[in-house]
Amino acid sequence: MAGHSKWANIQHRKGRQDEKRGKVWTRIIREIMVAARSGGGDPAANPRLRLAIDKAKAANMPADNIKRNIDKATGNLEGVNYEEIRYEGYGIGGAAIIVDTMTDNRVRTVAEVRHAFNKYGGNMGTEGSVAFQFKHCGQLVFAPGTSEDKVMEVALEAGAEDVVTDDDGAIEVITAPGEFEAVKNALVAAGLVPEIAEVTMRAENTIEIVGDDAVRMQKLLDVLEDLDDVQEVYHNAAL
Numbered sequence: 011m012a013g014h015s016k017w018a019n020i021q022h023r024k025g026r027q028d029e030k031r032g033k034v035w036t037r038i039i040r041e042i043m044v045a046a047r048s049g050g051g052d053p054a055a056n057p058r059l060r061l062a063i064d065k066a067k068a069a070n071m072p073a074d075n076i077k078r079n080i081d082k083a084t085g086n087l088e089g090v091n092y093e094e095i096r097y098e099g100y101g102i103g104g105a106a107i108i109v110d111t112m113t114d115n116r117v118r119t120v121a122e123v124r125h126a127f128n129k130y131g132g133n134m135g136t137e138g139s140v141a142f143q144f145k146h147c148g149q150l151v152f153a154p155g156t157s158e159d160k161v162m163e164v165a166l167e168a169g170a171e172d173v174v175t176d177d178d179g180a181i182e183v184i185t186a187p188g189e190f191e192a193v194k195n196a197l198v199a200a201g202l203v204p205e206i207a208e209v210t211m212r213a214e215n216t217i218e219i220v221g222d223d224a225v226r227m228q229k230l231l232d233v234l235e236d237l238d239d240v241q242e243v244y245h246n247a248a249l
Contacts, residue, residue: 017154017180037241038066039079040092040112046083047091057191061209090114097123098141099134102227105217105247106140107132113239122237130230143246144211147171148190150197150204154179161202168196184212213246224249 041062049056053063059080066076082089092112097120101107113119127134152161158181162173165183170193174182185193187209194207219227227247234243 017176017178033236033238034069035066035071035075036238037112038062038069038071039075040241042066042076042079043083043089044092044094044112046080051080051084057188060191095119096137096141097134098137098139099127099132100140101132101230101245101247102223103217103219103247105219105227105245106143106213107231107234108141108144108211108242108244109234109240110242110244111237111239112241115239119237119239122239123234126230126233126237130233131226132230141211143215144213144244145184146187147210147212148183148185148187148193149206149208149210149212150183150185150194151206152181152183152202153205156181156202160200161197164197164200164202165193168193210242211244213244216246216248218248 045059045062053060097109124134169189170185172184
């Protein structure tokens with residue numbers, strides 16, 4: 011299956027994440043705590059916690075930090091209670107945006123998200139207003155030049171739903187959320203290491219935004235991502 015060009019967007023996003031390393035640990039810690047509280051502190055029995063721990067290790071978080079935050083979440087240590095809230099809205103040119111947050115103060119968070127949308131040319135929508143334009147799935151992205159045949163063979167054998175070759179040569183493997191770990195492990199075991207590997211909200215269709223509108227859209231996305239309570243920002247803009 012062919013897809014649109016996403017490599018430039020992905021590389022930009024990775025660059026933004028590298029710039030914000032200080033915030034990465036904070037966001038991972040929240041994810042660990044929510045995952046442990048909702049599914050228990052045993053990674054072997056909690057897939058969401060396993061993924062959060064993988065993120066923590068990839069970000070070079072010490073094992074003691076990981077354990078301490080699992081203990082806080084499961085009641086062995088005193089900690090903060092975080093609530094997951096999703097906001098939806100529209101950016102420049104009607105592009106769809108989903109903002110996932112974890113917060114200990116919902117009033118503060120909704121005010122900050124709404125202010126960002128309003129100030130930078132977007133509009134906050136109601137629950138469900140744009141989510142139907144996205145698919146909750148596992149996504150593994152390989153750099154242009156990776157063997158498409160090898161990726162396809164290993165991924166589909168391991169239970170992937172689809173393999174998409176983008177216009178710029180990047181290869182995306184799409185999985186059901188529950189199959190993500192198995193597919194990722196099979197690919198890595200075959201020597202195929204993805205640039206991006208995550209359970210995400212993947213846009214079903216993209217809207218191309220160019221020129222000044224693309225600059226404005228990127229500013230809106232950057233401001234949303236920089237909010238303290240924001241964990242992830244998903245959108246369907248091809249910038």
